[in-house]
Amino acid sequence: MGNTNRQIQSLALFDYGSLQPDHRLVIQQHTGEIRKRLRRSAQDVWEIGQRLADVRSRLKHGQFLTWLKTEFGWSQRTAYNFINVYETFGDRFAKLAKVDIATSVLYQLAAPSVSEELRTQVLDAAEAGERITHQAVKSAIKQSKAAKKSLDASASVAELDEPTHKKPEIITVIPKSVEKIDSPMTHQSLSDVTISPGWYRLASQHRLFYGDTASSSFVQAVPQAKLAIAITPEDWAHDWLVEQADSVVILPEDETSLATVEKLLLLLSKPGDTVILPWLPLAELIAVIHRLGRIAYAGDPNRGRCQQAIAAAGLKPELLSDTRIATLVG
Numbered sequence: 001m002g003n004t005n006r007q008i009q010s011l012a013l014f015d016y017g018s019l020q021p022d023h024r025l026v027i028q029q030h031t032g033e034i035r036k037r038l039r040r041s042a043q044d045v046w047e048i049g050q051r052l053a054d055v056r057s058r059l060k061h062g063q064f065l066t067w068l069k070t071e072f073g074w075s076q077r078t079a080y081n082f083i084n085v086y087e088t089f090g091d092r093f094a095k096l097a098k099v100d101i102a103t104s105v106l107y108q109l110a111a112p113s114v115s116e117e118l119r120t121q122v123l124d125a126a127e128a129g130e131r132i133t134h135q136a137v138k139s140a141i142k143q144s145k146a147a148k149k150s151l152d153a154s155a156s157v158a159e160l161d162e163p164t165h166k167k168p169e170i171i172t173v174i175p176k177s178v179e180k181i182d183s184p185m186t187h188q189s190l191s192d193v194t195i196s197p198g199w200y201r202l203a204s205q206h207r208l209f210y211g212d213t214a215s216s217s218f219v220q221a222v223p224q225a226k227l228a229i230a231i232t233p234e235d236w237a238h239d240w241l242v243e244q245a246d247s248v249v250i251l252p253e254d255e256t257s258l259a260t261v262e263k264l265l266l267l268l269s270k271p272g273d274t275v276i277l278p279w280l281p282l283a284e285l286i287a288v289i290h291r292l293g294r295i296a297y298a299g300d301p302n303r304g305r306c307q308q309a310i311a312a313a314g315l316k317p318e319l320l321s322d323t324r325i326a327t328l329v330g
Helices: 002-011 021-036 042-058 063-071 076-088 090-096 103-109 116-127 134-161 187-192 258-268 285-291 303-313 322-329
Strands: 198-202 206-210 225-232 245-252 274-277 295-300 317-319
Touching: 021 042, 021 063, 042 063, 042 076, 042 090, 042 103, 063 076, 076 090, 076 103, 090 116, 103 116, 103 134, 116 134, 198 303, 206 285, 206 303, 225 258, 245 258, 258 285, 274 285, 285 295, 285 303, 295 303
Parallel strands: 206 295, 225 245, 225 274, 274 295
Antiparallel strands: 198 206, 198 317
């Protein structure tokens, strides 16, 4: 009885009446269909991910997590397991419908850090009737990453061995005067900052993403970093940070100050290091990173937060195309 009462109280939290009628009907229909597919075959996982992605696109920032917890008792991480499978295997739905593969394996393969070649090999093996285990895929992913690191290291050595006429690049960090070089904006110009979803360059080194930082658009464009600082009040779907950064610090949003962030930056990074910020609850976060001479790869799904971060940094944003993002990151 106690669990039933808690569920009834939880259901009252999500207010469908606040939604537009056409969105309300679609979302309620998706809710019912998701419940029918909770046996979680490979095909069902894909279909649930498709419906979750559609619901997410129809809700405002913050509503999606409330809807998840109200209707299914799920964390954001659980939902993104489904969504990642849908977005990763979107063009291979027919193949998923034919294979017998554990959902835990699907979630592993859908991780942004897994190569497309390995995904194809595993799906082909499953389609051929081979039994695919969670441990086998985990081991294959580990070997694939080790091989990639080895190739990258070999390429770096080869580059060092090649003669070059270029002068060595010298980076000088001058916190007090760097703003003069980068043609700063002012806080008063915040009203002039209008951005649309996508990647932006701030000065010559920083990158800012307006959009979902758990999506492949953010994850695949972020380089290996020295430090990641995740300041969030909710569950997070950013497990990939553990492999992407040498150190990952998760802080509660309501208890975190700029002074704390600055201490972490000084303790866990040095000038020239890359720092990942998957959320921007404090407007001055990029400004602090800029002042300390670090390189920011930051983002937030909230337009206002992104605009405030740009204005506080005093750096003019430049929208980047997909091609330029790949070039800059690569």
